Amino acid sequence: MLPFSRITIIGLGLIGSSIARAVRAHMPAARLTGYDADPEVRATATRIRLVDDVADSAGASVVDADFVILCVPVGAMGAVAAEIAADLPSDAIVSDVGSCKESVATALAAALPGATIVPAHPVAGTEQSGPEAGFATLFHGRWCILTPAPQTSASAVERVAEFWLQLGADVETMPADHHDRVLAVTSHLPHLIAYTIVGTASDLEEVTQSEVIKYSAGGFRDFTRIAASDPTMWRDVFLTNREAVLEMLQRFSEDLTALQRAIRWGKGDELFDLFTRTRAIRRGIVEQGQDDAAPDFGRAHE
């Protein structure tokens, strides 16, 4: 049973193009329409036959859709929703893939009064961007979080849940504000810290950038992957989920200061205790299939 048969994806970057490929793989009977504001991306999507039809405008892409997924940076969601408002069929369900849910839900509801909206966030990605970076298995075994407003029709929520299940994801539902706090710590703060340390390392005087690159296998390189993520997407995330990010950042800074003090005063026991405790979380992540069990993320060692 196909949850939707005429699917429109607006925004054909890493996530949008991965959804397109996953729909092709798992729901080959569904018709796929795509649109991207960037003409080059539209040309690429046409060339690689990412979807059945590449539309010339956001409005034209939704005219007979039964499911519309907005895959644009969270700061652009409201404007894109406004672009499709006049052409959106009244029975279509609108969803998105944004990393912040409260502000996106507000923006979509304001731009699309009366529409059925089921905000979603597939917690998956890579550091690469663009229509050629996507792949069909990106969502396999990952969680997709739905944050419908309480008054949303249960059958609409179920259809969107079924869509993600058929793409290989697990589905969870929670309030938008709780989502934003959870993701502030599991995604937004890690990105912020990764961007910061890569900036710090590249600004040193006595250690050259070439040395930072050469000796990055000591741990630094792990952070550079995340810090290579899409700048527009992440700028929007931090500006949009500001309060939750600032609160998590405050907690992190306090903990870092405590550790700094332990190092300064030679309190080895405090360090050892923390370093032992953190191993358990890694074990949980590997046991629950949220990361490779192989050492070093399964990186090739040849």
Next chain:
Amino acid sequence: MLPFSRITIIGLGLIGSSIARAVRAHMPAARLTGYDADPEVRATATRIRLVDDVADSAGASVVDADFVILCVPVGAMGAVAAEIAADLPSDAIVSDVGSCKESVATALAAALPGATIVPAHPVAGTEQSGPEAGFATLFHGRWCILTPAPQTSASAVERVAEFWLQLGADVETMPADHHDRVLAVTSHLPHLIAYTIVGTASDLEEVTQSEVIKYSAGGFRDFTRIAASDPTMWRDVFLTNREAVLEMLQRFSEDLTALQRAIRWGKGDELFDLFTRTRAIRRGIVEQGQDDAAPDFGRAHE
């Protein structure tokens, strides 16, 4: 040409056991002796035939060695060197694999007066520990940094360099204090930050540990790998390379505060500029073969 023919490895954890396997693979004619202070590790080393002989004491392991490599936590280097002092042949070369070089060099020189010492640091590892975690290719394409004192015989330095080259590493030489500043930023600070954020995430009240684990694929999981590294080794690193770590941490904290301020005041341009700049470092690391070119570290997506 074998640089050494009778090699002793003291400390049979991840690095020591990887050296043993790499020696077997690349210098099969060399005789390998091993020792570890932990009787269980010695028993495992014997069972898996990691080396030709497992000695019963540090002293006994070096009696006719021409090369002795200390692969113990940096806080234990001085004590282990003192244990082998009486039995060390006068023409043997002593080296180590510690992540901090200035204090280790001082400790080794004090415990082994008159010995030829060539401190080394192979910048390689995984988050796993113990004699069964090692593998022969761990050093392939990684850098090994030598930090000999200026008066050290050039031929001794060359033999140790040749040893690491034959194990597949690239070799660089630099002063110990410079090494400690470089590694403070490319290895020690990243570990400190990873340990901190994993601690912060596991101490939250409104977000459960189970949620942190479920949604870790948003970025957090990358940090948990590093934060699963050996607690004793890392406690010692922070206590030993204290000054350089504290200085790098201070710079990081300043940069993080600047970013925090940019988020609070909605300065999207500042965020975007940094996030664009950090992509270049990642490109350098991938181009120079210090990380997988595949997206997501080459993690399996099935």
